[in-house]
Amino acid sequence: MSTKDYLEKDYYAVLGVPKTATPDEIKKAYRKLARQYHPDTNQGDAAKETKFKEVSEAYDVLSDSKRRKEYDEARTLFGSGVGGQRPGGGGFPFDFGDLFGGTAGQQGGGGAGERLGDLFGGLFNRGGGGGGTTRTTSATRPRRGQDVESEVTLSFTEAVEGTTVSLRLTSSAACAACTGTGAKAGTTPRVCPTCEGTGAASRNLGNFAFSEPCRDCKGRGLIVDDPCPVCEGSGRAKSTRTIQARIPAGVADGQRVKLKAKGAPGENGGPAGDLYILAHVKPHAVFGRTGENLTITVPVTFTEAALGAEIKVPILKGMPVTLRIPAGTPNGRTFRVRGRGVTRKDGTKGDLLASVEVVVPQTLDDKSRELLTEFNTATAGDDPRADLIQRARSE
């Protein structure tokens, strides 16, 4: 709702109530008229539909005590019953164009036709050309593309090393059939008379003006009479494209990767939106991961742990590395293999954490049993539970 609306439209007359009407009287009058003109009961009757809109608009303002007060004040301040006169045409203390910070002030010559020409530039092949006033409606203003969300499932290795994935993205773009105007091919949207193409409406109270999107054109600055059948007048269409997206090394399961400016393309020279990719990472049969470190459990025999050994440990990519297990290594001890973990942002790598797990032979041949029995006899003095029972009792 603009100040201009407030001054040009007599909402009391639309609802057929006096200026002194109570909220109840306003509601009653509205209900009666709304029933009478409702589109559901007047299929295809454009005149009645217009009337219905007028009635709704009037009720919107007059039923809201705050807005009714603003409306009354605006009309008291600037006079009422102006009817159809253009701003600057006389009688107004100032130009509305100044209020909107827009371009409505430059109305020198020319009617709507000339303004359309300015708006659509090349669409109208008008000779000569006027004063070269540049107008911008919100429909032709640069617009940033939408942010787009996508998901990807990576193998464990791809996540650790980084990879490039192919993504099919669906986003909203300007409708190709109407080049985003929303008007049927061969027709042109007209400049919204309410906001005069600025897309902004100003609600005015005394010396203060609040700008808000124009309600009649929903901020587009244009009104479409004959909508494009492809996009149903929205001017928007779904577009599908395939892009190659680089997933950096070190992505964790459930992490969102932001790729700047890889979202929907901008319009009218606006920047592209961003692309957010939710990464799912499949588990690995052997390796685990804690942050920037990889983990692995390495089985060792009792004798390797007891005597010490050099064992081969696999790494995620490349030849296995040799790990020295010192004599007397307890079960579960973790060894750090430097630089064999996950690639960090700066290109350096985390570590591989190898934990040993002592395995007990499930079966023994005669020779092994004989030797182990001998070993048992030799170590009979070492009782690992020597003070266990004692300690258990002391508490």
Ligand SMILES: [Zn+2]
């Ligand atoms: Zn279209």
Ligand SMILES: [Zn+2]
């Ligand atoms: Zn408008």
